[in-house]
Amino acid sequence: MTQTHPKVELHLHLEGAAPPAFIRGLAAEKKMDISGIFDERGNYSYTDFWQFLKVYEAATETLKIPEDYHRLTLAVLEESAASGVIYSETFLSPDFCGGRDVGAWREYLHAIREAADLAEKRDGIILRGIVTAIRHFGPEKSKETALCAAETAGDWLVGFGLAGDEKMGKPKDFAWSFDAAREAGLRLTAHAGEWGGPESVRDAICDLGIERVGHGVRAIEDLALVDEIAEKGIVLEVCPGSNIALGLYPGWRTHPIHRLRERGVKVTVSTDDPPFFHTTMAREYQMLAEAFDWDDGVFEEIAKTSLAAAFCDEATREAVAKRLSE
Ligand code: ADE
Ligand code: ZN
Numbered sequence: 056m057t058q059t060h061p062k063v064e065l066h067l068h069l070e071g072a073a074p075p076a077f078i079r080g081l082a083a084e085k086k087m088d089i090s091g092i093f094d095e096r097g098n099y100s101y102t103d104f105w106q107f108l109k110v111y112e113a114a115t116e117t118l119k120i121p122e123d124y125h126r127l128t129l130a131v132l133e134e135s136a137a138s139g140v141i142y143s144e145t146f147l148s149p150d151f152c153g154g155r156d157v158g159a160w161r162e163y164l165h166a167i168r169e170a171a172d173l174a175e176k177r178d179g180i181i182l183r184g185i186v187t188a189i190r191h192f193g194p195e196k197s198k199e200t201a202l203c204a205a206e207t208a209g210d211w212l213v214g215f216g217l218a219g220d221e222k223m224g225k226p227k228d229f230a231w232s233f234d235a236a237r238e239a240g241l242r243l244t245a246h247a248g249e250w251g252g253p254e255s256v257r258d259a260i261c262d263l264g265i266e267r268v269g270h271g272v273r274a275i276e277d278l279a280l281v282d283e284i285a286e287k288g289i290v291l292e293v294c295p296g297s298n299i300a301l302g303l304y305p306g307w308r309t310h311p312i313h314r315l316r317e318r319g320v321k322v323t324v325s326t327d328d329p330p331f332f333h334t335t336m337a338r339e340y341q342m343l344a345e346a347f348d349w350d351d352g353v354f355e356e357i358a359k360t361s362l363a364a365a366f367c368d369e370a371t372r373e374a375v376a377k378r379l380s381e
């Protein structure tokens with residue numbers, strides 16, 4: 056179940072998946088000095104969540120043109136496919152791709168889609184995109200982001216979300232953006248219950264009408280909320296290795312994914328920003344198997360839950376389902 060078994064990943068930030076060597080290469084080409092974001096071994100270096108976000112943004116500064124995103128997409132999908140991922144959804148931000156200008160955003164999106172098509176032919180992995188507003192950039196910028204998303208919504212761009220610093224503002228500040236995205240036919244998810252507590256998850260569900268929650272793990276601090284999430288069939292995009300690397304939980308055995316699943320919540324497993332957290336999908340599966348004694352059956356159930364919650368069209372879902380059952 057670790058390396059070769061087919062996996063479905065729902066929560067992956069494209070820039071956050073950039074291998075450090077790839078970013079160093081781009082920086083060298085552009086004569087940019089970003090040595091401060093790496094440690095002596097060449098890995099991304101940060102001490103807390105806010106600094107992690109700043110290092111993420113500094114690395115993203117090297118991605119200046121659509122061609123850079125084309126190369127990034129190919130590099131990221133190669134890594135995902137090597138971990139056995141056959142279907143993936145990635146977060147994309149018009150903030151980083153063309154400064155929220157719709158025309159520029161279209162060019163970035165085109166470059167990313169072209170790379171995704173190549174990777175599908177090369178590695179058999181299918182990618183779909185979710186436009187993501189960045190919470191600490193504020194509600195006004197998120198409206199521009201939502202308009203970019205609405206303009207390009209369709210068969211490939213399937214969702215809208217919210218990432219960034221959960222401590223800034225409230226979900227309802229972003230309700231206009233989520234309404235616009237919903238009207239454009241996009242499916243909805245938002246980061247909540249990572250750096251905010253259960254009330255943050257409750258607010259995101261009530262005020263944004265999301266059907267999936269990014270992380271959501273801190274719902275465990277309020278069992279009535281856990282039961283509500285289970286009853287409503289809301290899916291959690293759980294990224295255990297990310298939570299542990301960022302210090303939310305001291306180790307795998309204390310991570311709440313097991314308890315959430317036991318209480319009936321639909322949990323899925325993703326990597327979030329894999330090189331930042333020294334992880335891969337294969338490693339997530341391996342560590343979960345060891346921590347909770349999960350067998351192949353549990354991982355098969357998780358892959359099916361993930362595919363059922365994917366934002367793709369039904370023909371794509373069926374094609375991936377066939378491969379999951381091979
Ligand atoms: N952007 C990239 N990774 C993130 C995370 N784990 N939480 C919030 N925003 C993010
Ligand atoms: Zn995330």
